[in-house]
Amino acid sequence: MDFRFNFSVDENENNEPDTHDKMDLQLHSPKNEQESTEKSKQTADAVADSSPRRGTDKHQNETPSKTKFCFKAAKEHDIPEDLNKVLENKVMETVSDLCYINMSVVEMMCLDGADREGIVSKSVSSHSDLISGVYEGGLKIWECTFDLIDYFCEAEIQFTSKTVLDLGCGAGLLGIVALRGKAEKVHFQDYNSTVINEITLPNVVANCINEGSRMGSGGGRKTSKPPLKRPKKAECLPDMLMKCRFFSGEWSAVSQLLLSSNKPFSKYDIILTSETIYNPDYYSALHDTLAQLLDKNGRVYLASKAHYFGVGGGIHLFEKFIEDRNVFRTSIVKIIDKGLQRYIMEMAFKNSS
Numbered sequence: 001m002d003f004r005f006n007f008s009v010d011e012n013e014n015n016e017p018d019t020h021d022k023m024d025l026q027l028h029s030p031k032n033e034q035e036s037t038e039k040s041k042q043t044a045d046a047v048a049d050s051s052p053r054r055g056t057d058k059h060q061n062e063t064p065s066k067t068k069f070c071f072k073a074a075k076e077h078d079i080p081e082d083l084n085k086v087l088e089n090k091v092m093e094t095v096s097d098l099c100y101i102n103m104s105v106v107e108m109m110c111l112d113g114a115d116r117e118g119i120v121s122k123s124v125s126s127h128s129d130l131i132s133g134v135y136e137g138g139l140k141i142w143e144c145t146f147d148l149i150d151y152f153c154e155a156e157i158q159f160t161s162k163t164v165l166d167l168g169c170g171a172g173l174l175g176i177v178a179l180r181g182k183a184e185k186v187h188f189q190d191y192n193s194t195v196i197n198e199i200t201l202p203n204v205v206a207n208c209i210n211e212g213s214r215m216g217s218g219g220g221r222k223t224s225k226p227p228l229k230r231p232k233k234a235e236c237l238p239d240m241l242m243k244c245r246f247f248s249g250e251w252s253a254v255s256q257l258l259l260s261s262n263k264p265f266s267k268y269d270i271i272l273t274s275e276t277i278y279n280p281d282y283y284s285a286l287h288d289t290l291a292q293l294l295d296k297n298g299r300v301y302l303a304s305k306a307h308y309f310g311v312g313g314g315i316h317l318f319e320k321f322i323e324d325r326n327v328f329r330t331s332i333v334k335i336i337d338k339g340l341q342r343y344i345m346e347m348a349f350k351n352s353s
Contacts, residue, residue, distance in 0.1 A: 071250050071252075071253065072133070072191060072248075072249050072250040072253065073249055073250075073253055074247060074248070074249030074250070074253035074254040074256065074257040075193060075247065075248050075249055075257075076245065076246065076247050076257065077193070077196050077197065077201065077246040077247065077248065079201070079205075079241060079244070079246070083205050083209060086201055086202050086205045087202055087205060087206060089105075089109060090102075090105065090106070090202050090206075091105045092206055097210075098173065098176060098177070098180075098207065099203065099206040099207050099210055100141075100171055100173065100203050100206075101171070101198075101199055101202050101203055101206075103139060103140070103141070103171075103199070106139070106198050106199055107120050107139065109198070110194065110198065111124070114194075114198060115194045115198070116193070116194065117134075117192055117193060117194045119134060119139070119192055119194055119195075120139065120194075122134055123139070132279070132281075136168070136190075136191040136192065137170070137275070138168075138169075138170040138171075138190045138191065138192050138194075138195030138199065138200075139170075139195060139199070140170065141170065141171050141173065142170070142274060142275040143342070144274045144275045144303035144304060144305065144342055145170075145171075145173055145174060145274045145275070145303065147274075147303050147334070147336050147342050147344060148174060148272065148274050148301060148303040148344060149173065149174065149177055151301070151303075151333070151334050151344045152177060152181075154334070155333065157181075157270075157301070158181070159177075159178040159179075159181030159182060159183040159270065160181065160182040160183070161182070161183070161184045162178070162183050162184060162269040162270050163183070163184055163185045163186075163187075163266055163267070163268050163269050163270075163295075164178040164179075164183045164185065164186045164187070164268060164269065164270045164271070164272065165186075165187045165188075165189065165268045165270070165271045165272070165293060166178070166186065166187070166188045166189065166272050166273075167189050167251070167271055167272065167273040167276065167289070167290075168189065168190060168191070168273050168274070168275075168276040169188040169189055169190050169195075169200055170190060170195060170199065170200070171199055171200065171203055172188050172199070172200040172203050172204055173203070174272040174273075174274060175187075175188050175204070175244075175272065176203060176204060176207050178270070178272065179204070179207070179208075179240055179243065179244070180207070183243065183270075184243065185243050185244075185245075185266075186243055186244050187244070187245045187246070187247065187268075188200050188204070188244065188245070188246045188247070189246075189247045189248070189249075189251075189254050190247075190248055191248065191249070191250065192248060193248040193249075195248070196246050196247070196248045200246060201246055204241065204244055204246075205241065207240075208238045208240040208241040208244075209238055209241075250285070251282075251285045251286060251288075251289040252285050252288065252289060254289075255288075255289050255292045255293055258293065259292065259293075266295075267293055267294060267295040267296075267298065268293055268294055268295060268298055269295050269297075269298045269299070270298060270299055270300075270301065271290060271293065271294055271298065271299075271300045271301070272300075272301050273286075273300070273301075273302050273303075274302070274303040274304075275303065275304060275305070276302070276304075277302070277304050277313050277314070277315070277317075277318040278304075278305075278308040278311045278313040278314075279308075279311050279312070279313050280312055280313050280317060280318075280321075282313075283313075283318060283321045287321070287322065287325055287327070287328075290328070290347065291327055291328075294349070296349055296351075296352055297348075297349075297352045297353050298348070298349075298352075299346060299347070299348050300328075300345075300346070300347035300348070301344065301345075301346055301347075302344070302345045302346075302347065303342065303343070303344050303345075304318065304342070304343055304345070305340055305341070305342050305343075306340060306341040306342070306343065307340070315332075315343045315345065318345075319332075319345070322347065326350070327349065327350065328347045328348065328349060328350060329347070329348055329349075329350050330345055330346070330347050331345065331346045331347075332344070332345055333345065333346050
């Protein structure tokens, strides 16, 4: 795989637990200058800050132990036959020939009634990027996503003929990279159905129908490509899109749906997940989901920050949790030592080859 993202985010090294300034780094006009010795690096307009904002309401003063993991029923989302409708009124942007939706436009559309869950209005009214059991951050592209995509290239991770799950997918960029890497099947899961319908599905559709997109083609990053042209109505779904399935709901509910479904299901060779360990109350559900859905010789690639201020989670706490459960072995395969440290962890069953 010759395609590579080079993204970096300047972090405030003096982060305090109650500091939650959102970094509004635009793809086309970054606000922070990088050091002259570094390559020019940019990031998507929706990259969030170093720790999820808990808001200014009563939740801000709650300790993480008081936050309970709420059950949300699982649902599979069908791919519409009319792909034009999926991309209707969406503004597309492109980086390294990977298409993604402009999140700000989606948020405005949701406020106008496209969001049946009401997660955008609730997020705005509570001044919070996370509302436990209601909205779990899928409207943002969190920076560790790009760390993990970068690692795929560095470590030459092979997706060819693999079954892949993008867990807590949000924009679905990790799964899209796996799809472009010739994975046999790619499934996408997010807590919120609004995220799947308004962001994940359109992003996957846009990349599948954009036949000219090839990972790494041209060798550079395109920062001013016009919005994707309106596609012709497809007589049948593109082959790449036929490999995909989309799910919303809480992790254990999605696991149960997959394992009890009449549709053929094989466990995943690779599970990808980024910034899903911010809340320690979710660790048990995440651990059990990975244990139930990962193939016996499969691998999990997880990206996380060292610590998430305000919610209490982080890579070291999760690593200790996994060690205590004694089901998986873990390995830190990359450390991004800029500002608040970020990590890439690889997980596998202890008895795997």
